[in-house]
Amino acid sequence: MAPRANWKGFLRLSLVTCPVALYPATSDTEKVSFNQINRKTGHRIKYLKVDAETGDEVTSEDIVKGYKVDTDTYIEVTKDELDEIALDSTHTIEIDEFVPKTDIDNRYLIRPYYLVPDGKVGHDAYAVIRETIRSMDKVAIGRVVLTNREHIIALEPLESGLMGTLLRYPYEVRSETEYFDDIQDVKLTKDMLDLAKHIVEKKSGAFEPELFEDHYETALIDLINKKRSGMPITAKAAPKTGGNVINLMDALKKSLASEKEAPPAAKVARETAKEIGKGKKLKKRVEGQREMLLPISGKGGKDAAAKTAPKEATKKADKPVRAPARAKKAG
Numbered sequence: 324m325a326p327r328a329n330w331k332g333f334l335r336l337s338l339v340t341c342p343v344a345l346y347p348a349t350s351d352t353e354k355v356s357f358n359q360i361n362r363k364t365g366h367r368i369k370y371l372k373v374d375a376e377t378g379d380e381v382t383s384e385d386i387v388k389g390y391k392v393d394t395d396t397y398i399e400v401t402k403d404e405l406d407e408i409a410l411d412s413t414h415t416i417e418i419d420e421f422v423p424k425t426d427i428d429n430r431y432l433i434r435p436y437y438l439v440p441d442g443k444v445g446h447d448a449y450a451v452i453r454e455t456i457r458s459m460d461k462v463a464i465g466r467v468v469l470t471n472r473e474h475i476i477a478l479e480p481l482e483s484g485l486m487g488t489l490l491r492y493p494y495e496v497r498s499e500t501e502y503f504d505d506i507q508d509v510k511l512t513k514d515m516l517d518l519a520k521h522i523v524e525k526k527s528g529a530f531e532p533e534l535f536e537d538h539y540e541t542a543l544i545d546l547i548n549k550k551r552s553g554m555p556i557t558a559k560a561a562p563k564t565g566g567n568v569i570n571l572m573d574a575l576k577k578s579l580a581s582e583k584e585a586p587p588a589a590k591v592a593r594e595t596a597k598e599i600g601k602g603k604k605l606k607k608r609v610e611g612q613r614e615m616l617l618p619i620s621g622k623g624g625k626d627a628a629a630k631t632a633p634k635e636a637t638k639k640a641d642k643p644v645r646a647p648a649r650a651k652k653a654g
Contacts, residue, residue: 330469331441332414336452341445343416345467345487348435355543405471413468416476416487418452421461427477430496433489438478453480464490518575525579 328344359368371380388405389397416438440449456463456479463478467487475490549556 328441329436330467332416332467334416334418334438334449334452334465336418336455336463339448339451340415341448341452342441343438343445343449344441345469346437346439348437348486354537354540355547409471410466410468410473416465416467416478418463418465418478420464421456421459422464423460424462424479427462427490428496431490433474433491436476436487436489437481438485438487449485453485456480456485515572515575518572518579522575522578 326346328346330345332343333340334343360366361368372383372386373380387402388400390400391397440446452463465476465478466473467476467489468474469489475492476487477490478485478487480486546556
């Protein structure tokens, strides 16, 4: 199912306007997630919204926004009052300026979005804005309102479309000085730096994100599959450590020696991919890790876990049902 747009409106550069839709470029919905359940009954925990003083449950229509003034005093703000101060960027991304991409500090980056034409009209205007940004090798800075908050958004060409990255405001970025002031100014020898550079060279390679593996996610999936099939869960042995190395030069030399013995994991994965795919890169798994949660089947079509697991554990369908990906609201 196609993702739902987080925002729809218009992209405007001076008098050039086109209808656009904003879609999240990333998703966490494919990760394994858990529900909280009652250990005694196996039922899911349900949360209620209650009055902090009376303990009574409060219905949605009786819940309003309030700004805390002091311990017991709140200033109530209604939806109509918030709508009254809504900004123009609620429906339009107005391009205010163009800046070099290198001018944007990475600390200001929040999350990426895809900005695409909405409908069959406006593709010409969209292309004009996209190619203008591309030809000037700059990033367009505009404003967009998501979940009632105005955000700064940086637009840049990506293939045939535009990628928009939400940016933080200056008051949201902490200064590094309060953290770095106590870092000691140490003198490093040339030999130390040369050894460190050799280690970096041994670990150097191309950025190939399709070879990255989420080891914790894989372990979660393995754990769930084992529990579903009734397999025993054994404790993992504690990892071996190389011991404490007090001398920095010794540590660098041992590190370099270990790198010579064992090639980087990324390099091994890359070589394995070449052998399997005959020189082709591994195909990216768009569906995510969850597809590894396989159904458990046994003889006669019965769930193999039924032989070892309690009856309560076999009431649900054999095949895990994955909920359709839902676009999270930004904010």
